[in-house]
Amino acid sequence: MTITWTDWQATAVPLLLALGAVAVLLIDGFWRTGTKQLKHTVITLITGGVILFGLVFVMSQRDAFKPAFCRTAVEGPAECSLVLEPLTIGLWAVLLIGGLGVVGLSAYRLLSADIPVGEYHFLLLSALVGATVLAGARDLATVVIALEVVSLPSFAMVALRRDRRGSEAALKAFLVSVLSTAVMLFGISYLYGVTGSLYLQTIATRMPGIDPDLRRVAFAAGLFVIVGFGFKIAAVPFHGWLPDTYSGAPVEVTAFLAVVSKSAGVAGLLVLVTFGVAPSGSDLRIVVAILAAVTMTVGNLAALRQVEAVRLLAWSSIGQVGFLLAPLAVGDAQAVVAYLAAYVVVTLGAFGAVAVVQRHRPGGLFLSDYRGMVRSEPGLGVALVFFLMVLAGLPPGLAGLFTKFAAFQAVIDAHYGWLALVMALNVMIGLAVYLRWVAELFRLPADDPFSVNIESPAVGVISLCAGAAVVLSILPGTLFALAG
Amino acid sequence: MPLIIPLLLAVALFCIGVYGVLARRNAITMLMSFELMLNAVNLNLIAFDAWHVDGLATGQTLAVFVITIAAAEIGLGLAIVLLLFRGHGHVDADAARDLLEQERGAEQ
Amino acid sequence: MIATAWRVVGVGFSLLVILAAGLLYGVDPQQTAFGGSFVGNDVFITYDLRTDDLTVLLLAVVGVVSACVQLYSIGYLNERVASYTALVTLFTLSMVTVVVSDSLFLLLIGWELMGACSYLLIGHYWERRDARSGAMKAFLMTRLGDVGFLFGIFVLGLGYDTFKISELGDSPISPGALTTGTLLILVGVIGKSAQVPLQTWLPDAMPGPSPVSALIHAATMVAAGVFLIARLYDVFLAAETTLTVLAVVACVTMLFAAFCAMAAVEVKRVLAWSTVSQLAIMFAGLSLGTDDGRHAALFHLLTHAAFKGLLFLCAGVLLHQVGSAAFVVLRRYTRRGALRKRMPVTFVTMTIGLAALAGVPGFAGFFSKDSVVEAAWHHARDGSTVGWIVLVSVCLTAALTAFYCVRLWLWVFFRTPALAGALGAFEDDDPMADLEEPDSSKLHEGSWLMLAPLIVLALGAVGLGYADGLHLNWAIALATTVLAVFGALPAYSLWRRGADPRPVVLEREFGVDPAYQRVLVVPVEWLARLTVGGDRDVIGAYVRATGRAGVLASAGFRKLQTGNVQTYLTAAVVGVVALAILAGVIGS
Amino acid sequence: MTTALFSIAGAVALLAAVMVVTSRRIVHAALWLVVALGAVAGCFGALHAEFVALVQILVYVGAIVVLVLFALMLTKAPTNPLPALTTRRSPFAAVVALVLALILGSGVVLAFGNEKLKPVPDGSAEAVGTAVFRTWVLPFEVLSVLLLAALIGAIVLSQRTGKKGD
């Protein structure tokens, strides 16, 4: 097999990111003359530039359909490892935007001082490489390796502060992740055994025709693969590591986990479910639906009484994953991507706001530290309220509302009435979760209201997120156009 | 040779690995159990590769990849474990519980 | 200033009503419509007015009585005048609306507005507990009837396909609907006119100012029920069952109320029960289903308006000058003949009123009651059971009426010749109360503004009996007179002996009110508490339980979050196993 | 012949694996791991996957276990038996593992119980290499990123805080 021009085009973005990663590492390693600020800024700019360039490239390829690394199959169409198609483009856009946001949140003076800058950005870009490949992957080997490429650098990033909390957080995430990889690989081995192929497309075509005896094994194998992703995206009951890791990691890394890592997991699962393992009508979709219901309920319920901001966001992100899994269970890629996009934008914003508070207020972990912020720090407060409303899916957060709406529509159109009811219930619980925070924000200021000079990069990122959320609220069509 | 022999061996190894992960406290022994699980995967892959008479050697290739993945994982994992040891002075996974949610009476 | 303005408006309006009655007198019946709209395709709601003899008659009655009351009130009342006068005027307006309306809905507006006004006016002395509860009771009981009335309107209106009174009866209607509709209307009438079983509010409405009692509870509002049946007489005539029910209700009521009046110990209460009784006589006349009967009823309505208005106003003078209208108080003054001497006009006019009520020959009540008896007799002679029942009841009532009139008259105005002034006749609970002599020197006649209406109405109470032309059936006249004497004699003899035996049953008014209290009010209150409790402890509990379950679940999930990574791993693996089993279940 | 070979290697692997998770001495467990992995490599060989077997021995036995032993030394793991090496939940863990084994085992038996396999010698380095560089180019490339990232991650985590950059 020769690598064609199409292959290069299709892998341009991951390749670019990988090159960027190496470049960042080299600059960090060999440039020792400049001040810390200059170095940090340059690295930030390079990383951001690479991602931005990738984003531009992605946008330029909007309607492309480019299968890459293909192999002519014995029967049927060619089997490919990576396909650049509108869905891939949409997912890449989401991932890159998320990555860009995290880079913005890690600019100079924002990133915690004891984190090595170069390695941080290197790991970030490596994880993005994995994430982008994962979103386009169409064979199980690529999927599992790409998933590892997303995961391992993230764990390194979690522990990058190299302190007690960070190492513990990383260990928890790592152990769970390794277990999940093992489980997933075990499932993949059976899938291979049953179908004789690792290409999703081939699996999907061969699956219906297999021997009834094997079907049970195929089912279990698919289940294992899905469960493996369930670990990554912290679907209940595979979620235990998430709150601890989120609260143990530096805020920027938490944002990265919540945005890029999670999106990558969802993207991978989406690819798996829609293209291979669980084609329409498969019973595995019911399993995913059950996972969705349990995940959103447990996540939201557990978030109900959290008193720490990050933990609340952690649990609520579990709830959001539940909502993501719902349209995913019925294979509505458009709704998933739209939901993911809205989620990414506002989660970035929310973590940005949390980072500001935690940076400027020692021990400011608690919701009560946000008391009266709408008055004492109106811009940040209102932006945070808006983000939370988008997460809750209520006006004025129309982006959240319509993406939830699309999820509902997908589920209803697929005749999953019970899941829709559970979702309705969770809209309420979710609102209760976010309202507690909003209430704190709107309360009369405490004795020492939170009012600081916010660093301009943070202002920029948060405003961009808010602006994007507003635009998406007014024109929700954009969200749904992402996945074409 | 019946296909079932390697498959059952793989199941056994996998479940022993699961037991090890769940029952062992020491993080390093947990990692060792993971290796057992990954070996079960490899055994499966090889067996199926042989069963399918896969001319493309897909199973074997993936087995090699899995071994590589295992190497990468163990490398990073040991680094994290060592970091934990530096911070905590032990490597017991179930004793690292700093990140438990803090109780606070601030909530009315 | 505002009060004066309202007084002018009030009196002026009453005069206007009289003027209107005069202008409309003799004009051919006619209807005019203004305003209206379709609701759906078969309900056409309009406002219509009409005029005919009945309208003119009622307008005259309302105008005169309200003019008298307005004038009287100027002397009678000197606090919260503005609201009072405004309400009385509004009340008059409502009654006029009822009278001139040709639309059932417009009529209903006036009808219920009267109820509201009477509620507010009865509660005029809202400092007093009895006024508060009386007002509330009056409104609620009449409203209960009004709901029936409203349903009756539905039934008749949709049955006849019109809500215009003048067009009712024009089109065919199923007998069932007709009976149901008229019976439901009858419920409203019973409520408004305080007939059995909705009679208890009227006596309790007496804490209101006396002129209000005169206006509302004697001459106009309660008479509205009579008016309504007269207005819808064509419809009622077709519904025989309804007329029978009406007859039974009327007969029961007249006797019931008369018995109650015999044991009442307060002037206004006696008068109130007598009103109920007299209204029942009117209904009895109507229930005969003959033109004579209707005529007699309306005649009685006219005379009754005069003498009952008069009597209430007289009672008002007593109340105003003495401060109370209870027998026990009045008798302290009577002992020296003070009431008669100091208040001659009141005494004379009240005597005339009582005479008219008792049916003393020559007075208005005598003629009108006799015409009812005569109509009943004619009907009974034609072989009607209803006629017989009515005849007997009215005659009995005549006797009873004479009894309580004489009793009232004697005990209030004359000192009993019995020993010790019949100590204990009314002072059951406080025998020493009688010994205190009130200072009767300050007692004097009311102002002329109050007396003038008395005189006008007294003239009516005498003269109206001849308004219908004098045609007397001597046999009947003799019979009723004898009955009246038979009723009066025991009263006199009891008074002579200084005794006033009041059977407990009568004194408690047959225990209807407490029974209602037990059967209706208490359960409703109980239900209310139950509902609130249910809201709080059942529905609310579900909501709270949901919230608490959420919190508990939250706490539970927090507990599960042990911080021990091996717990997480175990949970995950168990989850995998569970999912596998679940998938197996789903798969097979 | 193949079956016998495989069975022997498999039995050894099973025994060694049980020892890995039950041994009370950590170092012994690590050494039992070597045995287990080697036995599995033997299984691979019996299935004619010689290249994989070789990689298994090289990477696992040669690299990973050495790494583990280093880690054990660095974390000052004692060589004497430790009673607290397994948690108190181990019976529960055993039950879970057993249930899982039963489910998987029965499923596998039901599905593949009658299948036979005839190992043919195609597990040469050439075959695998061809597959890697012809078909699995993309995963291979990504794998390189993974290795690099893991390497850098491990290095950076091993450095002392603050030693770098200022």
Place this chain on the structure above:
Amino acid sequence: MSLLLIALLAVPALTAAVLWALPAGTGDRVAAIVGSVVSGGVLVGSAVLWWDLVRPHCPCTYRLESFLGPPPRTLPGKIYAYAETDISWIPELDVRFHLGIDTISMPLIALTALLVFLCCLYSLRITPRAGRTRSLIALLLIIETGVIGTFSALDLVLFFLFFEVVLIPMWLVIDIWGDEHDRAGRRRAATTFVLMTVLGSAVMLLGFLLVHRQAGTFDLEVLGENPVAGGHGIALVAAVLIAVGLAVKMPLWPLHIWLPDAHAKAPTVGSVLLAGVLLKLGSYGMIRILLPVLPDATATIAPYLAGFSTVAIIAGSLACLAQTDVKRLIAYSSVGHMGFIGLGIATMSPEGLAGALYANIAHGIITGLLFFLAGGIKDRHDTSDLRTIGRALYARLPRLSGLLTFACLASLGLPGLAGFWGEMLILLGAYHPGDSLPRTTFLVLMVIAGLGAVLTAAYFLRLIRQLCQGDPADNPATAFAVDVSRIELITWAPLIVLTVLLGLWPFTLLDYWTFS
């Protein structure tokens, strides 16, 4: 005119944004003035729109009388929308930005504009003690946008969207400006309100989506012409879901539990808007969506709906009889009145619907007035507990208590005042329900509802008796309690006038709702 409608929506929202953007130093009074002016402008605008809607248009749309016997009794099906805006908004989800009004929605829009205007006017002088008036005014304006939007939405999703717009502002209004003595209580009340309503609207959304699945469109105009047929299966499920969702908002027993707390704890203007306007969203939704879109399925559930409504009438009235708090009492009375409206809708007859619509307007005006009065009493006594306020208010605050009596009489459905016509027509509708409904059931319900009307009278009289009447000697006047102030009079006068006018002359409004 469609521009005017959009302006009615946009102007309050934009003003709210401007108010928030103003520097913090800007006085609260300025905000109140701005709010009054803007909401006054909206009121004028809605009046103009109304005038334009009902003036004869050519080609003339006069209804030609049928000469072929009586036309069938029909319900609102087709929507002849006026001032229409129809833009595709989210094509992927089939969502359109479709606005328009007709004679059913226009009076409600005007009512909203009026009440918001009065609330802003009221806030010129009288504001809750805590919190900033500026934000309160801004939130009121947002609520106005949401409500007018709901009333003019012709797309189910848009309806849902505007339906949700009011939630958070109302939550804030209750939570921040609510009863200052009971912080935890008002938080609980606000949260219960918002959570129950959100659950309801989510359930309603499920119904909408089912409708979309069946009919392939969210557009009410299209759906009005091609309703979803069938009284069972998916259509029935959709109808039940929508009905439940709207019933939470309305609220119908037993989903009313959020209402008493929310009303009792809200500030005066909040209670007025909550009762006067927000509850109407539920009943309007039933008339606008349930009946035209799912006629058969609605007929299936109508008896149950009517049954629950009747229970609401009785339960609401009974609960009022045992209340000791003025605001709670009025809140519970809303349960009863909305029960009447639900009954009217459930009759599926032109009379019942006209009655429900009329009762909507009347309840908005009268209960608005009642809450204003209750707020006035509460402000003067710093509590709304009847036992603490004491009795004999006639002696202490004669004008205020006189107005309270008036409002109570109006609310209990006294003929001649606005409350009567709605209830009367609803009962008439129950006497004469839609053709496909079981008549006997509705007759029984009519009788029970009639008794409920008596109970309504009973609790209002009890309120007057416990609050207004009584011996002044036992309840001396408090020194600071002043009778009706000028701003109060100005604010309340329109409501009083409208109560009388609508009571005496119902025909103007009734003529709009001919349903054919």
